[in-house]
Amino acid sequence: MMNITARQLRAFVALADEHHFTRAAARCHQTQPAFSALIKSLEDALGVRLFERSTRRVELTAEGRLLNRSATRLLRDMEAVVQDVRDHVAIRKGRVSVAALPSLAAGWLPDIYARFHAEHPGVELTLHDALLEPCLALVRSGAADIAVAAQGVDMSGLDAETLYEDAFYLVCRDDHPLARKRAVRLRDIEGCAMIQLGKGSSVRQSLIRNSAFRKLGTFLEVDHLATVTGLVVAGLGVSLVPAMTLFQFKHARLRVIPLVRQDAVKRSLYLIRRSDRGLSSAAQAFYDVLLRERAALGT
Amino acid sequence: MMNITARQLRAFVALADEHHFTRAAARCHQTQPAFSALIKSLEDALGVRLFERSTRRVELTAEGRLLNRSATRLLRDMEAVVQDVRDHVAIRKGRVSVAALPSLAAGWLPDIYARFHAEHPGVELTLHDALLEPCLALVRSGAADIAVAAQGVDMSGLDAETLYEDAFYLVCRDDHPLARKRAVRLRDIEGCAMIQLGKGSSVRQSLIRNSAFRKLGTFLEVDHLATVTGLVVAGLGVSLVPAMTLFQFKHARLRVIPLVRQDAVKRSLYLIRRSDRGLSSAAQAFYDVLLRERAALGT
């Protein structure tokens, strides 16, 4: 029947090259009679003699020359396809697209990206920094492999693996009345001018979900953490933000103060992916790195 | 190992298409367990799972999608190459190049070309009309598959199969003294003004080789048979030409007269090809047609 194998093509090319059964057989790591049979099987499959052979001469026939023009290319194509798949499996090639909340995208992930890229330089990395719902939408649509985010309202079709419990801290200027405290209570903050992130942010959502913190006033509402920093530095108010965002508040005049244990509030962060399909090898490797980094987060 | 078969690729494409083992197996004319094993063998060869399968869902993995993009093209390429070879074997495609003496190229071959083309419209035909030595050179170099010609001085590396013994006839105008004879003797011609072809022509060579005819005078020497015709019609002389050229002398005022048996002279025509390589299927088919037509030449 019409079932050509890569081995037949390799044998054909080797023989067309060597003009010698014994040598071509050796090149294919076979005994010569087995190699002969392999050539014969190809000739039978094609219904035509591909080599004129006597004991002293091995030459391509007209049809052999015809096949020879295509066979090398065909074989190379074939091996390229196989190699490509293997490169992806071995994570020498690939693409990973991650969607992450802005705080994580700017604070936690860059180092991980750098290390992953150093280990797998052939893999294209994409990072979407987006608010919670857009993050989930990216994963749902397949545009992103993984989201690093909080849970959304609708998590159907998504798998969430707990990543980190991100504790909130009070951020204030050094001349604020609370600036000297080692830990603050909810009650301490209630009277303060609060600078909050927009309601689409997971930081704000986490506070809204917590009944104790829901009644906190909002003096100003902004979209970006950097703006919060600026406003607090300017002395317009204080803010409550999770640990993962604190890299934004490294400033000489700012103080970061934990909440006392009984008033602690956290936002839960998850690794999120589609439940209906597995990850590519590269994406799985990235996912595994994220899981491994989770341990380091505890410190 | 790395031995991909066409069947594996066909199975893969079928399953990627159907998303259903049982249906894909049927499409490949196999039982479902055998088909399963075939997919598994491909997955093992590539070292990666290509389908996510539960009993209710069959979906491509990321690597499967990667392969799917190439597999269809690869399979089509493969089948195209095989089909191309088979088309050549079945003489639906191909190329035949024939070198023939001018007399044969113009007189005998055109009909054969027409019939061969009607039977094998996909085969490209080339006809080189050339004198004897160029004809042989074309075959020797591989530029022509077959020559229809006389034997040359050097026939090494060439096989010659007898085609036809081409008897010479006297051609003269109707008012010539010999025009009324039923057959002429060598002696009758010796005094005539002879119009001859150039010494490179096989017609002239055949006469030169025959000792009895070597002493014939040459009144005029020209290159083309058509010119001979014109000169004879003009009454400048007579000519001796082989039967295969007589189509050139169909003219109301010309007479064609055989030689008496004891003075008969012939040129031998051969089918000539390289002895060191076989013919392509198409060329062989053409060769066979020429051999078959040889029988018709006897009449």
Place this chain on the structure above:
DNA sequence: CACACTTACGATATTCGTAAGGATT
């Protein structure tokens, strides 16, 4: 419980390597 993929297993077909055969120089 019905459908669908996997595993088990014996039968068949293919492929392999060793050894003998035959052709060419």
Place this chain on the structure above:
DNA sequence: AATCCTTACGAATATCGTAAGTGTG
């Protein structure tokens, strides 16, 4: 006589189909 391709043949391997097993909706 030496080289080298083919054929012969028993052994190892692969593939097939039937039947039983397993998991999912």
